[in-house]
Amino acid sequence: MGPIIKLILLNVVTYLILKFVLPNVPGSAPLPASLIFLYLLLTTSGFLILATVSAESKEEFWGPIQRFLVGDGIGGLQALRWVVLILFPLLVGWQTYNSTAVSDAPPGENRTIHPAPPGEYAGLSNPVPKTPETIQQGKGFYAAFCSPCHGGNFDGKGSAARGFNPPPANFADPTTIAMLQESYLFWRIKKGGVGLPIEGMPWKSAMPRWELELPDEWIWKIIMGEYDGAHQSPRTWE
Amino acid sequence: MSEVARLQLICLSVVGSGILILLFIKSVFPRVIGFVAIVLGLFMLTALAVPQMASLPPVEEKFDIATVKTPTDLAAIGQKIFFSKGQCALCHTIGPSESARCPDLKGIGAKLSREFLYESMTQPQAYIYKDYRHEGLPKMYPAEMPAINKNPIGLSRNEILSVIAFLQQMSGEPISINPSELDVPGQAPAAPVKAAQSGPMAVAQAH
Amino acid sequence: MGYQGGWIQRLLRSGSGHGGTLLGFAIAAGLLSLPALVFGADVAPAAPTEYRDIPYVGSRNVIWVVAQLHLLLAGFVLGVPMFAWVCEVVAWRGGEKRYDKLAKEFTKLLTSAYSTTALFGGILLFLLIAFYPKLMNYLTDIFFPSFIVYCILFLVETATLYLYWYGWDAMQYGGKKTFHIFLGLMLNVFAFFIMIIPNSWATFQSSPVVIAEGTDMARAWAATWNPTWWPVNIHRIIANVVLGGYICGAYAGIRYLSAKTPEERDHYDWMGYVGNFIGVFGLLALPFAGYWLMREIYQYNQQMGITLMGGFLSWLFILQAMLIGVLFLGSNYYFWLGITYRIPGSALKYRKPMLAMLVVLLLCLAVWMTPHSLVASLEEAAKMGGSHHPLLGVLGVMSAKMTVSNLMILVTFMSFIMYWRAGKQDTAGWAKIAKAIMGAILVLAGVAVIILGVWGYFVPAIIRINYFSTSQVLIVIGVMLTITPLTALLMKSAKTTTEMAWGKMPPRAGYSLVLNAIMVILLMTLMGYARSSSRVHWHVYGVVRDTSQYAFSPALGYASGIMALCTFFFCMIVAFIFWVATMGDKAKAVSASPSKGELPHGMPAMAGASSALDAPKAPKF
Amino acid sequence: MIRGLSRIVPNVVGGVCLAIGFLIVQPAAAEEKPKAEAPAETQASSAVSAPLVKGALPADDPTAAIWSSAPPATFPMSPQVHWPTRNLEATVKDMIVRGLHDGTNVAILLEYADPTEDxxxxxxxxxxxxxxxxxxxxGQPMAQVEGGPVNIWYWKNKDGKGVDMNAKGFGTLKIxxxxxxxxxxxxxxxxxxxVFSRPLDTGHPEEDTLITTAGFINIGFAAWDGKKDPSSGELKEKGSQKAVSSWWYFRAEAPPNYTGYYYAAIAVGLALGFQFVLIRKLKKGQSA
Incomplete structure (x- = not known):
């Protein structure tokens, strides 16, 4: 039974690492079950590949399992064999029951965070010249209009942010505004959460439609202030 | 049962029938089919396990002259036309880009007068600059720009004016076009087919 | 998924009620005329029909399946001649007869495959004209001249194919053979043009250029040279090689599984090896072509790029990653099986390197398959503070993906080199140094790729895209270009310690060949859906809007059903073609013994050759 | 025959392992979390689950003992910033919600801290x-998605009654x-x-939300602190100046359903059959 115990052990160790070690690394968080499943699947298939890559290793892996299932010459393990044979259908039944039962968990929300902007926004560039004054102005506007949610430190942790789901974007995160062009931000600020396409789940976003309150020029300045304050630079083609 | 659950059930039965074939049938070809069924079923199950998201077409917007109150409104319409019906963005960009095949239009509204802009769009061959940006004799630009007021693009005068307003706005310039200059529709300027036919007339009015 | 409301029932019902189809047509025509009447009142007295539909199934689904099948068949029909021609050339230059036989065996398929492809092309054309008259009118208006060129090419291609196939035995020797080889080359050249012309129509739909006034010819020419035309051409031609190779492998796999005689087992084992080799060979280049295409799309229109990579199609790339992952694993697995089974006594010797490569491959796959936005429940998302994992989220971006895909290619390349060298002993005096150099190159390249990948996080996007990713690709290509000739040189003087024994592979090798082929076909159908959906609600992006009821793009689960259906149909059609083509000479094949030929020097393993074939041993099981 | 077997088995086992893996992990992924996380008052929840009760609902008694049998769900609140007349500081920070239903009526209990009664x-x-x-x-209009109306249940201390309203955008509130x-x-x-209460189905599907026991529906909350600004005498929170929550989920628990057991029984049967055939094949293979 060597290899199969190895396989189980390998999966258990991987699971424990993913479940209990990785989340406790500083700056980390618990992994979603889908990801853990993916990694376990990779581990298992890797093991199976190695176990079946040669005739000898396959025999070493599969022979004991076969003998165990058939019940030939396994001596004291006979009882265990029956346990496995009874447990397996029960496990399948239990999982079937679980998957047909009404779930306690609400449907997952897999919102697309950066959906495609409408065509008329994809190709704009900032008409406001980038000078220390305009950036400073932008930061001022940011403090007045944006910081309550997106935070004075550009980290998405403003005082008004706590109740909102999805949470306000964290501009200090290098996978948010640093991946986007200024025109994208212009669209998002101008049209707000209600301007998102369906995959962005506009009905959940608390982002105001700022075109109702701010002139375009201010928005462009805010964008400059945002990048400068969050120490990021927009994606460009230059 | 939800649509997804139903599809999942179908997938499971596809996988199940594959397993059945492998269990009970000995000849090779059906067994391969069973194997393929299992693979395809698992593929569909995976596809059903990720979030199901469809993309719906957005509502089509029409250029309605009644909604235009300020030059900014006009520029907003111009922006839409620039990137869609006018097909300007198929070649031009606003701001530097690697994909630009024609001149970058950033700041163009500040450099050129609105009349010149209008003429460049309707009579692109009127003034052809020579290209001095390389060694040797200056080259003629192969002015590939189509006349915007003619087929197949066929923008109306109103539409061209709003594009100019947009270009001025994108250059950080005050918009010099007033909504009162627009043609008041005796016939709808929004209908694309008509607009295309009335192209030459719009040019005449512009001068 | 509510919008698809009960499509299953409709599908089921449509299967049982063929008689209703005609009635359905009538009703659909009647229904369609209603909006046309309203529309007509607005614009013109008799507006032309823009769309037609068929009941139950839906016009879009029909077009989808037929177009996908046509495309797959076309890929097969274009991939096989390349494959056949290369085999023929190998036989011609190297004098190994069995390659000629293999080439002929596949060319035989061509005639029936070719007509099936044309048949589906014709059906597709009729359906397009019937269902999408507005769009077809528009495209015809622009592309009319290239339609004519296409037709002429078709005639020429058909003639060439007939000459090539029917003249095979007649032009076997001397100058005639040279002419035959030339015919094969022309066959591929015409086929290439036959591919790129429809590509221009399809790519124009996703990346149109402005059509100025001019002659028909000038307009068609301008529209043909649209920004994604060449990236798609290159991508498709490589993909066709991959498809041809893996289908050949799958065919060999099935024949191997059902083989009755040792000769058959030998032959199909070898054919499976060649198919897998060609598939892998193309596969190594495919990511680069895909990257180029994606880059062009991003440059052409940022919106389209975002729709694909970050927008509603972003989940599709999880599936793509899975399929590619299985493909890489499957291909390497087959190589490794080949080492342990075909080279007796090598299992233990190669276990350690295999383990190392497997671990690297799995780690790369883990990164490759980790999406940026994770599939998570609300609670899980709340704990992560969003749908990005704070730590693993960095694995989801381009820099990481490029790095691991390059590493996976390196590992697969190493698998191949290992296979090549297996059972050989170097005799050259400089072998040690050469091996050290090769090892150093591999390690250095791996490290360099990783360093560039990590560094890529700290530079602006454009530097990463323009310099870092390109450098990574160049490094990997460089490694291949240095190690392959070095190994070839080494092999030239190497002494064979253990002969390769064909026909000893276990059945799972046959199944893994089938699995690889299925993965490739699924990938092609998946990316077909991606390419079509990236146009969102446009027929011609930004120019001709889709105003039909099918303007929406369906969700992945539903789409995957159609992809699986296409894959299955395609497999069945190909199986049918193979069956028809080989029906006549089944008996012959059984009695024929494998031809014996001189081994060419310099490329033994690449060609999968071994003198063991001259003395076929009885398989052990 | 052993050889034949060695062909069958790996493929079958591989396929079955994968299929079962999917069966097991997918539901497990969905199932695991809520159990691990009993909705504690301190931790944010994502859904209100309203158990089915026998007997009378505490529809007009916010302090009834039976409420303690309903699991509490806590939702964070934010000041309303979406609409231009926003306030940046709201009194209510957390809303604790419980729900109960008896098959015809539903009762929802909101509980929150407010230092003063106004x-x-x-x-x-x-x-x-x-x-x-x-x-x-x-129910603000959205640019690319055609939205629907919202149904609002409103209570004010001085009125002492519930009001059933609809809105589709700010300024469209209609009783x-x-x-x-x-x-x-x-x-x-x-x-x-x-405590708010209402029949699960009011017979007005165009205006009222239909609460079924089939699945989750969206729910949101709002609270106004009616305290007056001591200097100006103006209300600090009124109209759109309030504390709001995002959309969360509400579910009226279904009466016990036994169909799951049938499916489970079928699955057990299939698994047994599979096992039987597999082992028989293995045995045959060995004897041959």
Missing amino acids: PDDAAAVQFMVGDKKAHFAH QDHQDVKAKGAYANGRWKV
């Missing part, structure tokens, strides 16, 4: 109506012709407890 203290619950998604801020919602508030120890 006549203008108010609270509201909000739902989407029908299939269309509605923006959480009063319904048919009032189905009852509400009652009780203030004690600096905390409000407000």
Whole structure:
């Protein structure tokens, strides 16, 4: 039974690492079950590949399992064999029951965070010249209009942010505004959460439609202030 | 049962029938089919396990002259036309880009007068600059720009004016076009087919 | 998924009620005329029909399946001649007869495959004209001249194919053979043009250029040279090689599984090896072509790029990653099986390197398959503070993906080199140094790729895209270009310690060949859906809007059903073609013994050759 | 025959392992979390689960003992910033919600901290109506998605009753012709407890949200602190100046359903059959 115990052990160790070690690394968080499943699947298939890559290793892996299932010459393990044979259908039944039962968990929300902007926004560039004054102005506007949610430190942790789901974007995160062009931000600020396409789940976003309150020029300045304050630079083609 | 659950059930039965074939049938070809069924079923199950998201077409917007109150409104319409019906963005960009095949239009509204802009769009061959940006004799630009007021693009005068307003706005310039200059529709300027036919007339009015 | 409301029932019902189809047509025509009447009142007295539909199934689904099948068949029909021609050339230059036989065996398929492809092309054309008259009118208006060129090419291609196939035995020797080889080359050249012309129509739909006034010819020419035309051409031609190779492998796999005689087992084992080799060979280049295409799309229109990579199609790339992952694993697995089974006594010797490569491959796959936005429940998302994992989220971006895909290619390349060298002993005096150099190159390249990948996080996007990713690709290509000739040189003087024994592979090798082929076909159908959906609600992006009821793009689960259906149909059609083509000479094949030929020097393993074939041993099981 | 077997088995086992892996992990992934995380008051929840009770609902008694049998769900609140007349500081920071239903009526209990009892203290619950998604801020119109209306249940301390309203964007609030919602508030120890109740199905699917036991529906909350600004005498929170929550989920638990056991029994049968055939094949293979 060597290899199969190895396989189980390998999966258990991987699971424990993913479940209990990785989340406790500083700056980390618990992994979603889908990801853990993916990694376990990779581990298992890797093991199976190695176990079946040669005739000898396959025999070493599969022979004991076969003998165990058939019940030939396994001596004291006979009882265990029956346990496995009874447990397996029960496990399948239990999982079937679980998957047909009404779930306690609400449907997952897999919102697309950066959906495609409408065509008329994809190709704009900032008409406001980038000078220390305009950036400073932008930061001022940011403090007045944006910081309550997106935070004075550009980290998405403003005082008004706590109740909102999805949470306000964290501009200090290098996978948010640093991946986007200024025109994208212009669209998002101008049209707000209600301007998102369906995959962005506009009905959940608390982002105001700022075109109702701010002139375009201010928005462009805010964008400059945002990048400068969050120490990021927009994606460009230059 | 939800649509997804139903599809999942179908997938499971596809996988199940594959397993059945492998269990009970000995000849090779059906067994391969069973194997393929299992693979395809698992593929569909995976596809059903990720979030199901469809993309719906957005509502089509029409250029309605009644909604235009300020030059900014006009520029907003111009922006839409620039990137869609006018097909300007198929070649031009606003701001530097690697994909630009024609001149970058950033700041163009500040450099050129609105009349010149209008003429460049309707009579692109009127003034052809020579290209001095390389060694040797200056080259003629192969002015590939189509006349915007003619087929197949066929923008109306109103539409061209709003594009100019947009270009001025994108250059950080005050918009010099007033909504009162627009043609008041005796016939709808929004209908694309008509607009295309009335192209030459719009040019005449512009001068 | 509510919008698809009960499509299953409709599908089921449509299967049982063929008689209703005609009635359905009538009703659909009647229904369609209603909006046309309203529309007509607005614009013109008799507006032309823009769309037609068929009941139950839906016009879009029909077009989808037929177009996908046509495309797959076309890929097969274009991939096989390349494959056949290369085999023929190998036989011609190297004098190994069995390659000629293999080439002929596949060319035989061509005639029936070719007509099936044309048949589906014709059906597709009729359906397009019937269902999408507005769009077809528009495209015809622009592309009319290239339609004519296409037709002429078709005639020429058909003639060439007939000459090539029917003249095979007649032009076997001397100058005639040279002419035959030339015919094969022309066959591929015409086929290439036959591919790129429809590509221009399809790519124009996703990346149109402005059509100025001019002659028909000038307009068609301008529209043909649209920004994604060449990236798609290159991508498709490589993909066709991959498809041809893996289908050949799958065919060999099935024949191997059902083989009755040792000769058959030998032959199909070898054919499976060649198919897998060609598939892998193309596969190594495919990511680069895909990257180029994606880059062009991003440059052409940022919106389209975002729709694909970050927008509603972003989940599709999880599936793509899975399929590619299985493909890489499957291909390497087959190589490794080949080492342990075909080279007796090598299992233990190669276990350690295999383990190392497997671990690297799995780690790369883990990164490759980790999406940026994770599939998570609300609670899980709340704990992560969003749908990005704070730590693993960095694995989801381009820099990481490029790095691991390059590493996976390196590992697969190493698998191949290992296979090549297996059972050989170097005799050259400089072998040690050469091996050290090769090892150093591999390690250095791996490290360099990783360093560039990590560094890529700290530079602006454009530097990463323009310099870092390109450098990574160049490094990997460089490694291949240095190690392959070095190994070839080494092999030239190497002494064979253990002969390769064909026909000893276990059945799972046959199944893994089938699995690889299925993965490739699924990938092609998946990316077909991606390419079509990236146009969102446009027929011609930004120019001709889709105003039909099918303007929406369906969700992945539903789409995957159609992809699986296409894959299955395609497999069945190909199986049918193979069956028809080989029906006549089944008996012959059984009695024929494998031809014996001189081994060419310099490329033994690449060609999968071994003198063991001259003395076929009885398989052990 | 052994050889034949060695062909069959790996493929079957591989396929079965994968299939079973999917069967097991997918539901497990969905199932695991809620169990691990009993909705504690301190931790944010994502759904209110309303158990089915036998006997009378505490529809007009916010302090009834039976409420303790309903699991509490806590939702964070934010000041309303979506609409231009925003306030940046709201009194209510957390909303604790419980639900109960008896098969025909539903009762929802809101509980939140408010330091003072004022006549203008108010609270509201909000739902989407029908299939269309509605923006959480009063069903604001959305640019690319056709939204639907929201159904709002509103209670104000000085009125002492529930109001059933609809809105589709700010400034479109409309009191319904048919009032189905009852509400009652009780203030004690600096905390409000407000109970709303309504029939699960009011027969007006165009205006009222239909609560079924089939799945989750969207729910949102709002609260107004009716305290007046001591200097100006103006209300600090009124109209759109309030504390709001995002969309969360509400579910009226279904009566026990035994179909799952049938499916499980079928699955057990299939698994047994599979096992039987597999082992028989293995045995044959060995004997041959």
